[in-house]
Amino acid sequence: MREAFRDALLRRAHERTVVLTADVGFDVLEPLAGCLGDRFINAGVAEQNMIGVAAGLAARGFEVWVYGIASFTYARAFEQLRNDLGFLGHAVRVVGNGGGYGYGVMGPTHHALDDYGTLLAIPDFAVYVPAFASDIDALVARAAASAVPCYLRLARAEADEPTAPPFAAWRRLCAGVETSVITIGPLAASYARAFERLAPERRPSLWSVGELPLGTLPPELLAEIAQGRSVLVAEEHVAQGGLAMQVAYACARAGANIARFETAHARHRFDRYGSQAWLRARDGLDAARIVERCVG
Amino acid sequence: MHFESGVGHIGGNLSALDALLVLHHEFLRPHDLFVLSKGHAAGALYVVQWTLGIRSDDELATFHRDDTALPAHPPARAPQTPFASGSLGHGCSLAAGSALGLRLRREPGQVYVLTSDGEWEEGSTWEALIFAAHHRLANLTILIDRNGLQGFGTTASVASLDSLAEKIAGFDVEVRVVDGHDPRAIRTALIAPSERPRVIVLETVKGHGIAFMEDRLEWHYRPLTRELYELALEALEKTP
Numbered sequence: 070m071r072e073a074f075r076d077a078l079l080r081r082a083h084e085r086t087v088v089l090t091a092d093v094g095f096d097v098l099e100p101l102a103g104c105l106g107d108r109f110i111n112a113g114v115a116e117q118n119m120i121g122v123a124a125g126l127a128a129r130g131f132e133v134w135v136y137g138i139a140s141f142t143y144a145r146a147f148e149q150l151r152n153d154l155g156f157l158g159h160a161v162r163v164v165g166n167g168g169g170y171g172y173g174v175m176g177p178t179h180h181a182l183d184d185y186g187t188l189l190a191i192p193d194f195a196v197y198v199p200a201f202a203s204d205i206d207a208l209v210a211r212a213a214a215s216a217v218p219c220y221l222r223l224a225r226a227e228a229d230e231p232t233a234p235p236f237a238a239w240r241r242l243c244a245g246v247e248t249s250v251i252t253i254g255p256l257a258a259s260y261a262r263a264f265e266r267l268a269p270e271r272r273p274s275l276w277s278v279g280e281l282p283l284g285t286l287p288p289e290l291l292a293e294i295a296q297g298r299s300v301l302v303a304e305e306h307v308a309q310g311g312l313a314m315q316v317a318y319a320c321a322r323a324g325a326n327i328a329r330f331e332t333a334h335a336r337h338r339f340d341r342y343g344s345q346a347w348l349r350a351r352d353g354l355d356a357a358r359i360v361e362r363c364v365g
Numbered sequence: 366m367h368f369e370s371g372v373g374h375i376g377g378n379l380s381a382l383d384a385l386l387v388l389h390h391e392f393l394r395p396h397d398l399f400v401l402s403k404g405h406a407a408g409a410l411y412v413v414q415w416t417l418g419i420r421s422d423d424e425l426a427t428f429h430r431d432d433t434a435l436p437a438h439p440p441a442r443a444p445q446t447p448f449a450s451g452s453l454g455h456g457c458s459l460a461a462g463s464a465l466g467l468r469l470r471r472e473p474g475q476v477y478v479l480t481s482d483g484e485w486e487e488g489s490t491w492e493a494l495i496f497a498a499h500h501r502l503a504n505l506t507i508l509i510d511r512n513g514l515q516g517f518g519t520t521a522s523v524a525s526l527d528s529l530a531e532k533i534a535g536f537d538v539e540v541r542v543v544d545g546h547d548p549r550a551i552r553t554a555l556i557a558p559s560e561r562p563r564v565i566v567l568e569t570v571k572g573h574g575i576a577f578m579e580d581r582l583e584w585h586y587r588p589l590t591r592e593l594y595e596l597a598l599e600a601l602e603k604t605p
Contacts, residue, residue, distance in 0.1 A: 087469070107469065108469060110500075113496070113499075115492035115496065118461070118495075119458075121455055121458025121459045121462060121493065123462060124462060125458070125460065125462020125465070126462045126465060126466045126469075127462075129466025131469070152452060153448065153458075157442060157449060158442060
């Protein structure tokens with residue numbers, strides 16, 4: 070997705086666009102550097118300073134994008150993100166590459182499993198999570214237009230993406246029966262592929278969320294819940310502060326009574342490591358396990 | 366103000382006051398920017414802004430009270446304080462970004478930031494210094510209130526950086542060390558041009574101007590009692 074991000078930003082770049090990177094983006098961001106000249110800044114391995122500098126630049130009227138490895142960008146610089154962006158309302162766009170288990174066997178320091186839950190605790194922070202590479206253009210446009218600081222969680226796109234409908238905060242990728250699966254990020258693409266192979270009478274419905282905090286729940290989803298369906302929320306994020314908690318909260322506020330509420334989520338574990346696919350399977354987030362939980 | 370509100374931090378406000386006065390009265394122009402990185406000196410900043418007529422007596426009287434716009438550290442989204450500081454180690458990055466922004470826009474203006482000396486224990490402050498030096502932000506001036514006392518000890522006893530000026534001079538910046546209570550010395554340092562970022566180490570005394578507070582650790586946090594407040598007023602009245 071990082072190439073799609075670079076290309077989307079290249080198409081949108083203007084004289085007030087500034088990009089800061091925390092010394093990452095080799096072999097990807099060079100065209101941006103060429104396009105932006107002195108407005109492309111390698112801020113070095115210093116994420117805290119990068120966010121503070123970004124706030125200063127935003128205060129001077131620039132459209133600022135900061136780019137880094139997701140886990141380092143939001144966790145190391147949390148106080149700068151909260152105080153210097155959130156408290157002050159500077160609409161800096163924070164782009165974290167490798168959201169969730171994107172860095173796989175690189176190990177736990179490189180996993181971003183608590184990113185959007187953490188950032189959504191900051192006042193006025195918006196989060197955008199693409200499910201498909203084709204979402205990036207629309208999300209870069211939304212982030213560029215954002216009046217508040219925002220976080221764009223980039224991940225590795227699925228190799229075999231189905232044709233995606235245009236980006237929306239909520240998208241029903243397939244209609245189905247009995248269970249409503251709600252997910253976020255590229256897991257949606259992998260589940261869509263797996264659900265396609267199920268007979269229509271056994272297929273769960275599949276919802277993809279692309280924007281947090283959650284807005285109003287879509288009427289079609291509320292109708293599914295009203296039919297007494299189970300809801301299964303799956304996410305490459307820990308349970309605390311995650312999508313499932315937000316869905317449950319939104320349902321409670323909407324007066325929607327869920328017959329059966331289930332979750333699949335990432336866990337910080339420190340015994341064995343592996344690829345993103347292996348880690349997803351370990352946590353029961355892979356498509357096979359989700360299908361099994363929905364249809365047995 | 367501090368007495369009436371029952372608030373501490375007066376020692377570090379008094380050590381910074383002379384530099385804040387010179388800077389605001391003689392140097393800051395509308396296109397310049399000041400960032401108070403040592404946010405606990407907000408009281409001194411509010412008072413200096415009062416001397417410039419941009420804050421009223423009534424406003425100052427609300428300092429640190431319920432429903433005030435003047436909390437103990439600079440507030441967010443307020444016209445007179447561009448950044449909400451108070452957590453140490455933020456101001457130099459914010460100032461560096463602001464200075465870079467001015468340069469990219471080819472706009473005039475100097476960005477000044479005042480840090481404490483204890484604040485140089487924060488790694489992010491050094492990150493900002495590296496950045497400012499590397500980008501040769503000649504429109505950035507970092508002032509350091511070197512009063513030698515922090516929250517729970519002397520800077521020398523907690524985490525010695527002596528000599529701080531020499532360490533900073535290891536970077537590609539212009540360093541000057543001046544008496545932070547001598548307006549002429551402060552002025553001379555602020556006038557001196559440079560093609561590199563400037564760092565002015567202000568040798569100061571915590572609690573400056575009130576004999577019983579001077580260079581005493583407890584006046585980092587301790588609020589004034591009525592007795593000590595009256596003693597301080599008496600001492601000030603006797604000061605020529």
